[in-house]
């Protein structure tokens with residue numbers, strides 16, 4: 692385990708035109724953590740993820756460090772995998788096999804002319820195996836269920852062997868039967884392979900059980916730390932972080948809508 696945090700953010704603020712979206716965010720993700728980033732609609736979760744991934748170039752990015760390197764200078768993007776919310780609304784008529792979709796995770800990282808050597812073909816097959824989709828490898832992705840398609844997108848993110856996997860509401864649109872196996876897969880990646888996870892979610896109830904660390908965002912960071920610490924907080928303190936919704940969650944472990 693590495694003592695350099697996988698991600699650290701120091702007093703980051705960001706605004707779209709004249710609207711303050713993120714205020715004074717300081718956050719650390721230790722190597723090997725599974726951090727949940729939760730917050731209501733419009734709280735700035737996707738904006739924060741976009742800043743981390745350089746999808747939103749801004750001078751504010753100098754407040755972010757990835758693997759100990761200032762984000763504007765960071766080059767090792769093969770260490771970072773990303774599964775967006777949109778993966779689940781993928782055009783199901785898209786004519787590509789599982790193998791082809793997963794190979795795209797390498798094309799974007801190493802360039803088209805280098806990617807189809809034997810070693811990379813093997814990496815593609817290993818990524819498909821890791822998500823338990825080997826028997827579907829030459830099937831058209833359009834013929835798969837939502838849960839199976841989502842596994843393929845995870846394989847696409849895994850193929851470059853990332854050290855940090857960022858997931859933006861990955862269970863939206865996935866049927867309940869597949870959500871459980873999805874969390875089992877995340878657990879394997881995190882605990883067995885030591886992959887650090889950052890997962891955006893609305894569902895604080897589920898996250899308190901699955902993740903090791905928590906960040907509660909509502910434009911500002913209301914809580915940031917280990918899940919055990921969060922779970923020991925009493926209702927009064929929780930309400931200050933998150934309003935009445937967390938008060939309810941701490942009793943029944945229901946989800947936040």
Ligand SMILES: Nc1ncnc2c1ncn2[C@@H]1O[C@H](COP(=O)(O)OP(=O)(O)OP(=O)(O)O)[C@@H](O)[C@H]1O
Pocket residue numbers: 707710712730731732733734735736737738739
């Ligand atoms: N490109 C943009 N230009 C201007 N304002 C934006 C832009 N993108 C997002 N916003 C605003 O910034 C705020 C934060 O949005 P963001 O998408 O980061 O929140 P979120 O927590 O991810 O929300 P959700 O859970 O609904 O996806 C919202 O008020 C949103 O309307």
